[in-house]
Structures are given as structure tokens and as C-alpha cells.
Amino acid sequence: MLGDNIIEIKxxxxxFEDxxxxDNITLGIKKNEFITLLGPSGCGKTTTLKILAGFETCDEGEVIFEDKKINDLPPYERQINTVFQKYALFPHMNVYENIAFGLKIKKLSKSEIDKKVNEVLKxxxxxxxxxxxxxxxxxxxxxxxxIARAIVNEPKVLLLxxxxxxxxxxxxxxxxxxxxxxxxxLGITFVFVTHDQEEALTMSDTVVVMNKGVIQQMGTPEDIYNEPENKFVARFIGESNITDGIMLEDFKVKFCGRIFECVDKGFDKDEDIDVVIRPEDIKIVNKEEGNLKGIVKSSVFKGVHYELEVEEExxxxxLHNTKNFSIGTEIGMDIYPEDIHIMKKSGEA
Ligand SMILES: Nc1ncnc2c1ncn2[C@@H]1O[C@H](COP(=O)(O)OP(=O)(O)O)[C@@H](O)[C@H]1O
Ligand SMILES: [Mg+2]
Incomplete structure (x- = not known):
């Protein structure tokens, strides 16, 4: 067994045409995991699922299911079922018949079908x-x-x-x-696809962020949110402040014309990097006290917090803050070392 992976994409x-x-997707999917492919429209999510399901072939690489290469296995011989966005239910059949359809094809007895359909209906x-x-x-x-129609077949993996x-x-x-x-x-593996970052972060054990057919980052929702590896991920996952910076030495970064203590190390001396700071991580203090200062340009109430736009030099x-500040107020901003995230330059503009 490949660790506890049920599927390996290698x-x-x-x-398609040109x-x-x-582009060289490599990915391990654990047994009983809820894993989500997240990325903008056209990044290759559906194509990846189709290759897993057997509806599409890949030009290069291997799909391994429980230690066996399944590249050439037809869809119906894979222990993988799919729920599509367009449900493709049979309109002329009732609920029971829709769910029972696959079991009838498999020629299960009437009583067996009845038992299974009733279980999934529940x-x-x-x-x-x-x-x-x-x-x-x-x-x-x-x-x-x-969903009932897909899981009644007791697949080991469900693609959604x-x-x-x-x-x-x-x-x-x-x-x-x-x-x-x-x-x-059910205790089965779910491979879920969405372009909605909030949905991915709330539902998944593991999130795989994709862009233009390339995996950008893979990790727990917390990892992806708190430690985005590049600008694309930081932007895609949430509202962020992103700026150019220079890593002067371990734990010391320069941006906005100032030197900040940070928790990152292992970069080249004076390496150009991107800095990301979450809106909720910037503390508002008196204008004389912060690491940075700025002027409130706009404020919008967002239900839980105010979203402030602050012009710094x-x-x-x-910034997200539970307290409102009127436009024109000069404020100080404090950023703690652990809230400064340093990312390698990724070429993303
Ligand atoms: N059968 C096909 N023939 C030609 N191009 C395709 C085909 N299927 C998908 N594509 C293209 O591949 C890219 C990725 O598509 P897809 O996997 O559906 O993306 P996503 O599901 O992330 O929106 C898109 O540019 C799409 O137009
Ligand atoms: Mg799609």
C-alpha cells in the first residue's frame, strides 16, 4: 500500500489541441479524506476528475488506485462514482427508480435493491x-x-x-x-471540486489549489489560509494585502520603506519576495505608536467587522476592525512578526 493513499496521481x-x-499534476489522496480541488474556472479541475473517473485519458502520467495502475480501466470497472454539477437525473423516473437504476443493471435481487435504496434514502x-x-x-x-444514486453503488471514492x-x-x-x-x-473518500474558496476551506481536510493546470499549493485549510506559498494562492484564498519586499536576512524583512521582524528564514540575502498580510491581522493603534501610519480613506460595514481602506505612504x-473609524482619521498600524507572511516570487503579476 502507498502509505494510506487510496489514489495516487503521478x-x-x-x-487539448494546443x-x-x-501540466504534471502529482497528488496523493488518502483513504476517507475529504479533499478539494480549488481553482478558477478553466484551471483543469473537471479534467482531473474525468481522468480519475475514466471518462478522459491523460497524455502522460499514471493514475494508481489501491496500488494498481488504472489508466486503461473503463469507468464502470473503477470503484469510483461521480456526482456532476448538472445532476443528470432521469426525469421520467421517480426518486426510487433513479436511485435503484444502477443496482438493477447490476442485476441485484429486488429485496437487496429495496434494502440498499432505503438505507441511502435515510x-x-x-x-x-x-x-x-x-x-x-x-x-x-x-x-x-x-448523491444517493452515486453512493448506493458503494464506491470507495466519490467525485463531486x-x-x-x-x-x-x-x-x-x-x-x-x-x-x-x-x-x-459513510467513511468514504470524497474528491470535491469548487471554485469557491470559502466552501473549500469550510468543508475539506485537504485543499489543492490549482491554476492553469498546475498545483499551486496543497495543505490543510489552515495551512492554505495562514501560509499561502505564493501570490496566486494568497489572492485566491482571501482578501489580502500583498506588497513587494526584500528579505534582508533570516527573520528580517523590509517593505513599505521599513524593516520588520518576521518569523521566516532560509531565503537568500536581499532576496526579492512578496509579503502578504491579512486584513484582520493589522492592529490599529495611536498614530504615534504603530510600525506604520496611514489615513482612513473608506469604511464599509461587513456584518461582523468594518472594512477600512487605509492610505499608507x-x-x-x-484592514478589518470591529471598531469604525471616520474617513480622514490618521491611525497607526501594528503588524506582529507572526502575521507577516513571506512568499517566494512566483512570477504572478
Ligand atoms: N474536450 C475538450 N476539448 C478541448 N478543450 C477542453 C476540453 N475539455 C476541457 N477543455 C479546456 O480545458 C481547460 C480546463 O477545463 P476544465 O477541466 O473543465 O476546467 P475547470 O473544471 O477547472 O473549469 C479549459 O480551457 C477548457 O476549455
Ligand atoms: Mg469544471
Whole structure:
């Protein structure tokens, strides 16, 4: 066994015509993990899932499932099922028939089918909906049928391609919690795809950030949020202050014309780097006291905090603060060493 990995993707690449959409993707997926591919539209998420499911082939590289290379295995022989964004339910069949469809093809007995369908109906909270027509269901209920239909086959891995994309925000939040519960209860591996960073961070054990067919960073949601490895990740994951800096020596960085103590080391002397500072990590102090000072340019209430734009001599900072400050106020800003994140230059503009 490859550690506790159920799937290993080794150096896969894929080109459509002249367009290299996956460039040497290498990735281990652990048993029972909730792993999410996160990235902007067109970065290659769906193509990666299709290669895992067997609906698409890769030009280079290997897909390993439980120690066996499965590149040439057809989809129906893989212990992997997919829930697509467009649920592709059979409109002329009722809920029960939709879920039972795959089991009938496998020629299971009527009583076995009945038992399995009832179990998953309970799991997705759709008991009593057996006879309902698909078109009479809400978007959220249709989504549950699609999930039930995929998990009734007892796959070891479930691939979910932006499954919540069509739902409104409230329902989406509810389904995020539901999906986590289902995954925990079933104890199977979920490979989830989304372009929504908040969704990825709340749901996943591991997040894989992709851009232009290349993995940018892989780690826990906390790692990705707190320690983005490059500018792309920092920008994509959340509101951030990003600026050029120079790593003078270990634990000493210069930006905004000042020298700051930081917690990073191992860079070349005077290496050009990017500095990222989260809006919630900048403390507001009296203007005489901070490491930096600036003037409040705008303030917007965001529900929990105020988002302030503060003009500093060399750049504009975004700050999140529970207290409001009126426009024109001169403030001091304090940034602690552990809140200064240093990233290698990535070429991202
Ligand atoms: N069958 C195909 N033929 C040609 N180009 C494709 C095909 N499938 C996907 N692409 C292209 O590959 C890139 C990645 O697509 P996709 O994997 O669907 O991205 P994502 O799911 O991250 O939005 C896009 O530029 C898309 O247009
Ligand atoms: Mg897609």
C-alpha cells in the first residue's frame, strides 16, 4: 500500500489541441479524506476528475488506485462514482427508480435493491419521497437524489464536480454541512471540486489549489489560509494585502520603506519576495505608536467587522476592525512578526 493513499496521481498531463490544460499534476489522496480541488474556472479541475473517473485519458502520467495502475480501466470497472454539477437525473423516473437504476443493471435481487435504496434514502434525508417525480423536487432535493444514486453503488471514492453550484446561498450552506455529515457517516473518500474558496476551506481536510493546470499549493485549510506559498494562492484564498519586499536576512524583512521582524528564514540575502498580510491581522493603534501610519480613506460595514481602506505612504492597506473609524482619521498600524507572511516570487503579476 502507498502509505494510506487510496489514489495516487503521478505526473499527469493533458493537452487539448494546443492547450496544455494539466501540466504534471502529482497528488496523493488518502483513504476517507475529504479533499478539494480549488481553482478558477478553466484551471483543469473537471479534467482531473474525468481522468480519475475514466471518462478522459491523460497524455502522460499514471493514475494508481489501491496500488494498481488504472489508466486503461473503463469507468464502470473503477470503484469510483461521480456526482456532476448538472445532476443528470432521469426525469421520467421517480426518486426510487433513479436511485435503484444502477443496482438493477447490476442485476441485484429486488429485496437487496429495496434494502440498499432505503438505507441511502435515510442517509440523505429523503425517506417518504420514493414515489415523487424528479421535476416536483426542489434543487436541494434533486441534489440529494443525485448523491444517493452515486453512493448506493458503494464506491470507495466519490467525485463531486461543483455539486452545489446551482443552489442558492442558504441551501448551499445547508448542503455543505449535509455533505460533510454523509461523508463522515459513510467513511468514504470524497474528491470535491469548487471554485469557491470559502466552501473549500469550510468543508475539506485537504485543499489543492490549482491554476492553469498546475498545483499551486496543497495543505490543510489552515495551512492554505495562514501560509499561502505564493501570490496566486494568497489572492485566491482571501482578501489580502500583498506588497513587494526584500528579505534582508533570516527573520528580517523590509517593505513599505521599513524593516520588520518576521518569523521566516532560509531565503537568500536581499532576496526579492512578496509579503502578504491579512486584513484582520493589522492592529490599529495611536498614530504615534504603530510600525506604520496611514489615513482612513473608506469604511464599509461587513456584518461582523468594518472594512477600512487605509492610505499608507507607499501603498493602500485593507484592514478589518470591529471598531469604525471616520474617513480622514490618521491611525497607526501594528503588524506582529507572526502575521507577516513571506512568499517566494512566483512570477504572478
Ligand atoms: N474536450 C475538450 N476539448 C478541448 N478543450 C477542453 C476540453 N475539455 C476541457 N477543455 C479546456 O480545458 C481547460 C480546463 O477545463 P476544465 O477541466 O473543465 O476546467 P475547470 O473544471 O477547472 O473549469 C479549459 O480551457 C477548457 O476549455
Ligand atoms: Mg469544471
Amino acid at each position: 505526473g499527469i498531463s493533458k493537452t 492547450n496544455k490544460v494539466l 442517509l440523505v434525508d429523503l425517506k417518504g419521497f420514493e414515489k415523487r417525480k424528479i421535476e416536483s423536487l426542489s434543487g436541494g432535493q434533486q441534489q440529494r437524489v443525485a 464536480d461543483e455539486p452545489l453550484g446551482a443552489l442558492d446561498l442558504k441551501l448551499r450552506k445547508e448542503m455543505q454541512i449535509e455533505l460533510k455529515r454523509i461523508q463522515k457517516q 507607499s501603498m493602500n492597506f485593507i
